[in-house]
Amino acid sequence: MIINKLVVLGAGLIGGSLAKACRQRGLAAEVVGWGRKEANLQKAIDFGVIDRYELDLAEAVKDADVIFIATPTLVAESMLERLAVVADSRSIITDGASVKGNLYRAAQRIYGQVPSTLVLGHPIAGSEESGVEAANAELYVNHRVILTPTAETSSEAEAVVRELWQGCGAEVVSMDVERxxxxxxxxxxxxxxxxxxxxxxxxxxxxxxxxxxxxxxxxxxxxxxxxxxxxxxxxxxxxxxxxxxxxxxxxxxxxxxxxxxxxxDNGDEIMASFQRAREARRHFSSILQKRQQKKL
Amino acid sequence: MIINKLVVLGAGLIGGSLAKACRQRGLAAEVVGWGRKEANLQKAIDFGVIDRYELDLAEAVKDADVIFIATPTLVAESMLERLAVVADSRSIITDGASVKGNLYRAAQRIYGQVPSTLVLGHPIAGSEESGVEAANAELYVNHRVILTPTAETSSEAEAVVRELWQGCGAEVVSMDVERxxxxxxxxxxxxxxxxxxxxxxxxxxxxxxxxxxxxxxxxxxxxxxxxxxxxxxxxxxxxxxxxxxxxxxxxxxxxxxxxxxxxxDNGDEIMASFQRAREARRHFSSILQKRQQKKL
Structure with missing residues (x-):
């Protein structure tokens, strides 16, 4: 067990899969869901994704060790804003959105000084499916998660988020926000x-x-x-x-x-470009292959 | 059996696969290979791709019912030029190149009046592999072949080429060259x-x-x-x-x-474009699915 209480904001594919993995693998003592649609949260309980849910955000995040923002990308900014009001200052806030710069800038705007407990991240995993029905405890196994800690981020908070993802089977790397x-x-x-x-x-x-x-x-x-x-x-x-x-x-x-x-009709230049591309594509193939072999 | 003698010019993936399919399925009494590299033609015999080979083009195409040009795209034009000199006027000439307009224009230039026995075509099949080693008698099964007959093409010649491809398991359609x-x-x-x-x-x-x-x-x-x-x-x-x-x-x-x-930040237009694209992509998926179901 890594943490006591995990709160997932948004029980779709990304949030639901983290929640389900944490439950199944015993990484959190309790997994609480929050969202706008009660029917969806009830489904999340039925599918074994969460232990229970709250419709009130303040109630949901009370005493949370980790809050995972798993709403759509542009909604995540407003979630940060709402959490600034209701979340405990000791709760670690992380997320699964595909872009990190907009959230970092939102945090600067909202908090002035970005809190040390904010650990933005991005699991490079997805599926053509979506919704809580698609939540899959194995989604992150052997997938990469990029964390983007900043100068403000506490190494303890980063370590907790890293361990959670690793506990779900993911390979975690760090990178700066802009990169x-x-x-x-x-x-x-x-x-x-x-x-x-x-x-x-x-x-x-x-x-x-x-x-x-x-x-x-x-x-x-x-x-x-x-x-x-x-x-x-x-x-x-x-x-x-x-x-x-x-x-x-x-x-x-x-x-x-x-x-x-x-x-x-500049054939030489066409050939040169296609050849460079093929070489780079082969290089990428070999990286992918090595990564897959490492996992086997 | 559809024809007596098939000659394949170039025993790589495309030519070798047609040759092998025609042999295995008994579509031609004899399959003769022609190419520049004798070692490659010998391999084609060893792999069961052709019955025999000739290094002299005139010798190879003598009494051919069908001559299949399977050289690289830009070489195909010069093959047409050489065939104009050595091929019987009754031999049907067809090909497997990915572009048809350049060959049609080459035929106009070479022959003046494009021969009625020229039936340009394009099997939509390929593989990441290449070479005679990759020749596969099943390559064209359930794949589409586009023939591009013109006003000059005789319907008899077109019918023979169509039957050959259908005999290999392909689905044949006709389309004009420019289209x-x-x-x-x-x-x-x-x-x-x-x-x-x-x-x-x-x-x-x-x-x-x-x-x-x-x-x-x-x-x-x-x-x-x-x-x-x-x-x-x-x-x-x-x-x-x-x-x-x-x-x-x-x-x-x-x-x-x-x-x-x-x-x-014109979100509406971005959404509209992505939605149109997704609709079209779904439409394409359903076409593919129907085509695959028809084949099962």
């Missing part, structure tokens, strides 16, 4: 933006029927992420606006260069 | 260009190590096609230049619009 947001803009936010834009662009072509009718496995893989939740990705691109725009601009420059090389 | 090249630019060439550009762009970021080290399943799927053969895709984007550039421009316009909407 996290740039890295995630690159590996996740930009690819989603490209996939959405590609599919939206193709759907507007005059031959869109034939396009989708003749697409095959490569297209399916490439566009899978365009099936993701629009509201979630709307929140993410706005919350991480600066990094997303910067990555979009770098990408657009690269694409423009390739366009010029194709238009002018 | 084919636009559709493939959309579903295949543009996604490859985007995947290569993305990975090349990220590899140049200062935090490229962290980027690849923290990427997960979504990124793996999205960039899988960036591991494709650079030479092959170099050929394809140049052979299909007009359609590829036009699709790149439409995509870039779409991306630019999204960039403006993110920069100006």
């Amino acid at each position: 996290h947001d740039r890295v995630l803009a690159a590996t996740s936010h930009l690819p989603h933006v490209l996939a959405y834009s590609l599919v939206d662009s193709l759907a507007q072509q005059d031959c869109s029927y034939e396009i989708f009718d003749n697409a095959a496995g490569g297209f399916r893989d490439f566009t899978r992420i365009a099936a993701s939740d629009p509201q979630m990705w709307h929140d993410i691109v706005l919350a991480n606006k600066a990094a997303v725009l910067s990555m979009m601009d770098d990408f657009t420059d690269q694409l423009k260069l390739l366009r010029e090389n194709i238009a002018s | 084919h090249d636009r559709v493939l630019a959309a579903t295949s060439h543009l996604p490859h260009v985007l995947a290569y550009s993305l990975v090349d762009s990220l590899a140049q970021q200062d935090c490229s190590y962290e980027i690849f080290d923290n990427a997960a399943g979504g990124f793996r799927d999205f960039t899988r096609i960036a591991a494709s053969d650079p030479q092959m895709w170099h050929d394809i984007v140049l052979a299909n230049k007009a359609a590829v550039l036009s699709m790149m421009d439409d995509f870039t316009d779409q991306l630019k619009l999204l960039r403006e909407n993110i920069a100006s």
Whole structure:
């Protein structure tokens, strides 16, 4: 047992999976859920995700050791604001949102001095499913969780959050806030933006029927992420606006260069770019493979 | 048995797989291979891909019923040129290249009047593997083959090529040349260009190590096609230049619009675009599912 009371704000896939894992693995003596919809919290009890729930936020977070904010990205800022009023100063506050800079800036705005008990984090795990029904105690096993402690963060608070995630089977790394947001803009936010834009662009072509009718496995893989939740990705691109725009601009420059090389039959430059990309992709494959082997 | 003599020019994945399927399924009385490298052709015999081989093109295509050009895309044009000299006028000439317009224009240039026995085609199948070792008699089963007959094409020649592919288990459709090249630019060439550009762009970021080290399943799927053969895709984007550039421009316009909407916090437009994309992606999923169910 790592802590006494865990409070999960928002019992969807991310919050529900942490709650369920902590219960099943005995990491917390008590797991309390809070949310806006009582029916959903009742479901969370029925599915073994939480021990009990509260509809009143102050009641829910009373004597909490750890409060996990698992609401949608843009709602998380307002949760920080509400917690500043009702949470004990000794409760550790952490979260699972995909962007960290907006929450850190929100904390600066709300608290003035960011509390030492705030340990922002981001589990790199998800599923095409969502909702409490999809909550899965194994979701984080062998997945990476990035914590983004700052100069203000107490190492004790960070250690507790780290142990909780490790207890759920995750591999935990630390990174500074800005670096996290740039890295995630690159590996996740930009690819989603490209996939959405590609599919939206193709759907507007005059031959869109034939396009989708003749697409095959490569297209399916490439566009899978365009099936993701629009509201979630709307929140993410706005919350991480600066990094997303910067990555979009770098990408657009690269694409423009390739366009010029194709238009002018500059075969050598086209080859060089495709070869560099293949090398980098192979390097990434080998990293993934090593990571998976380490886990076996 | 559909034909007497099939000649495959280039015994790699695409040509070797057709050859092997025709042998195993008894679609041709004899399958002859032609290529530049004797060792490779010998391997093709050892692997049961062809019955025999010739190193001299004229000898290879003598009395052929069907000649299948399975060389790299840009080499296919010069094969047409050589066949114009050595092939019987009754031999049906078909191919498996990813772009059809450049070959059709090459045929116009070479023959003046495009022969009625030319039936350009494109099997939408492939593999991350390549070479005669990867030749697989089942490669085309349940895969689509697009034929692009023109006004000059004889319906008899088209029927023979169609039956050969159907005999290999493929689903054959017809489409005009220009439509084919636009559709493939959309579903295949543009996604490859985007995947290569993305990975090349990220590899140049200062935090490229962290980027690849923290990427997960979504990124793996999205960039899988960036591991494709650079030479092959170099050929394809140049052979299909007009359609590829036009699709790149439409995509870039779409991306630019999204960039403006993110920069100006225009959440409604961001949501609308992501929602349209998700709808179209779901529509595509349902097409794929129906196609797969039909095959079961």
